[in-house]
Amino acid sequence: MTAILDIQDVRKSYGSYAALKGVSLSVNQGEFIALVGPSGCGKTTLLKQIAGFEEPDTGRIAIADADMAGVPAAKRPTSMVFQKLALFPHMTVAENIGFPLKLRRTDTAEIKKRVGQMIELMQLKGEYLTRYPRQLSGGEQQRVALARSMVSAPKLLLLDEPLSALDVKLKKVLQAELKRLHRSVGVTFVHVTHDLEEAMMLADRICVMRDGAILQLGTPADIYYRPAGSFVSGFIGETNLLPITVTERTSAGLFYRAADIVDADGRIAADLIAGNVAKGPALLMLRPELLRVLSPGDVADGEIAAEVTEMFGKGGTVQYRARTPGGQMLVVEIPGTSSLPMRIGDKVRLGFTKKDIYVFGAEA
Amino acid sequence: MADEVPRSWRDPDLLIKALPTVLLQTTCFLAPLVMTFLLTFQRSRNFQLQWSWDLWTWTDVFSKPHYWTILGHTIFMAAACVAICLIIAFPIAYGLATRFKAWENEIKVLITFAFITDATLKIYGWALFLDKNGMANYTLSSIGLPPEMVAFLYTDWATLLGMVYSLSAFAIFTLYLSISNIDRSLILAAYDAGAGKFRAHWEVTLPLCKPGIWAGSVLIFLLSVGAFLEPKVLGGGKSPMSAELIRQTFETRVNWPLGAALTLVLMVVSVFIVLLFSRLIGLKRAGLAA
Known part of the structure; x- marks a missing residue:
C-alpha cells in the first residue's frame, strides 16, 4: 500500500x-x-x-x-x-x-x-x-x-x-x-x-x-x-489493572505472581505481553467483559476471589464491582440475564483465560 | 437571535408600559416635526412670521435651483465623506481586530479620545494647521519646499478633510465590531477551499462586514449631511452645504418657513437615499441584519 x-x-x-x-x-x-x-x-x-x-x-x-x-x-x-x-x-x-x-x-x-x-x-x-x-x-x-x-x-x-x-x-x-x-x-x-x-x-x-x-x-x-x-488502557471504557510481579520471561511468554490471583505459585502464564515488560513489577490488564463468574468445579487459567460490593444493571449487560481480599477493586461486566448470577455480598470466584490478559510495564 | 415576544400592540399592559416612551417620542420628536411641517405653509415678511396657510414657500423652494445645487453639493460631499471614511477605517479596523490584538485597548482609547474632543476645537486646530502661515506650510518651507504649498484651506477638500476627521471613528468602530465578530475558522475555511488572501477577503471577510459597513455608512452619511462647522470654518463658507444654508435661513434671514421647508427637503432626501441603499445592498436577503 x-x-x-x-x-x-x-x-x-x-x-x-x-x-x-x-x-x-x-x-x-x-x-x-x-x-x-x-x-x-x-x-x-x-x-x-x-x-x-x-x-x-x-x-x-x-x-x-x-x-x-x-x-x-x-x-x-x-x-x-x-x-x-x-x-x-x-x-x-x-x-x-x-x-x-x-x-x-x-x-x-x-x-x-x-x-x-x-x-x-x-x-x-x-x-x-x-x-x-x-x-x-x-x-x-x-x-x-x-x-x-x-x-x-x-x-x-x-x-x-x-x-x-x-x-x-x-x-x-x-x-x-x-x-x-x-x-x-x-x-x-x-x-x-x-x-x-x-x-x-x-x-x-x-x-x-x-x-x-x-x-x-x-x-x-x-x-x-x-x-x-x-x-491508553484507561482512555476507553473501564478496565482492571492488577499489580503483578513477573518472575520469569521467555520467548514463549511469561510467568508471574500476583497477590490477589488464587493459586499464585509464581507459575501463572500470560500470552499477550508488551515489549517493555521485564522481570519485576508489571501491570496486568483485564477488560471487565473478559472476566467470568466460575461455578463450583469450573477451572480457569487464572482465578480471583472477590466479594461483590455493587451492581449496576445496564440493560444488555450487568456490571458488578467486587473487592478482592487484598483490597483491589474489580469491574466485571457480564451479559444480562433474567436471573442474576451474583448478588451484593456474595463471595465469588472470577476466572479468566490467559489469552485474554495483557501485561505491560508498570511505569508505562 | 432574540426570542420573539408574542405580544400585540393592543395588549393594554404593554401600552401602559410603553406610555412614557411614547409620550417622550411624541413631545420631543414628533411634535417638533409636525410643527416644522406646518411652518412651511406660512410666509415671512419683514422678518415677521405670517400665518398665510399657502404654498408660497414651497413654490419658492421648487423654483430656485440655488437650493437644489446646494443640496446636491451636500449629498455629494456626504457621499465622498462616507467613501473616504470607509477606505481609511477598513485597514485600521482590520488591523485592530486581527494584527494589533495586544495593543487593541490602548488604540481604542486613543481613537475615542480623539473622537470625543470638542469638534470646534479640532476644526479650528485644523484651520490653524492648514493656514497659509500655519504649521503645515511652515514645516514644508523650512525643509526647502516652495512656500504656500498647502493652499487648500477654504476649499471643498479642506471641508472634506474636516468631515472625515470628525466622523471616521464611527466607521472604525462599526467595522471593528463586524470584523472581530467574524469567526476565524470561516477565513481558514476559505483558504482551505482554495482561496488566496485577496480572494478570501473579497468573498468572506468583506461580505460578512456588510452590517458594519452599512451601520457606519448610515451614521456618517446622516451626520455629514448635517455638517455645518467644517464647511464654515475649513471651507470658508464659500460653498455652503445644506446645514449652513438652513442655519442662515433661520438666523440671518429670519425666514422660518423657508428654513423649515429646506430642513424637510434635506430630511426627506437623506432618508430616501438611506432607504434606497438599504434596498440595493439587500442586507435582509443575506440575513446579516443585526
Missing part, C-alpha cells in the same frame, strides 16, 4: 510551549485514521500542520509523495471539516458547497452538476440548495459542511472534531454516515476526536496522542486489548 500522507518527526512550538514533540505517522491511501487524545495533546495542532494553516518548526509532511513545505493551505490537496463547521453564513447551501469549485474557475453548469451530486451523496433535500445555513438543523449543516469539503475531490479529508457539539443521538447517526461516506468515496480520512469510542467505531487505525507525542498507533483492537500502557 502506498502512503498518501507521510509525516516525519514534525515538531511545533508556540513560544516556550512544545505542542508537537516529534511526531511521525504514515497514513495509507483510503485509510480512515483517527487522532485521539485529551485536549491539549496536539492532535488539532497536527491537523493544522497537515492542512497547511501552520508550518511545522522542523520535520517533513508529504502528501501523495509531494513535500508540503511552503505550500499554502489553498494549494494543498486536503480539505477540512471544521469543529464549528465554518459554513459561510452569507452564502446559500448551493453557494457554500460550490465555493471550492468556484475558486477553481469551474464553469457554472459543471458546478451545478457537482453540487447536485454532493447533495445526493449527503442525502440532503434538493430544496435546501437555496436556503441559508442558519435555516438548517445541526445535522443538516454537518452534511453541508461535509459536502463542501468533498466537492473538490480532495486526497485527504481532515475532520476536526466535527461531531463533538452534537447530541448523542444525532452523533450516532452521523458517525454511521461518516463510515458509509468513507466506504463509498474511498477518500483518506484523518479524523480528530477526543472520544476514543467514536474513534473505535470509525477508524481503521487509531493514533493515541498525549503531550504532543504519539503513544500508540494501531487498530481499534490493538488499542483496546493491547494498549501501550495504563494511560
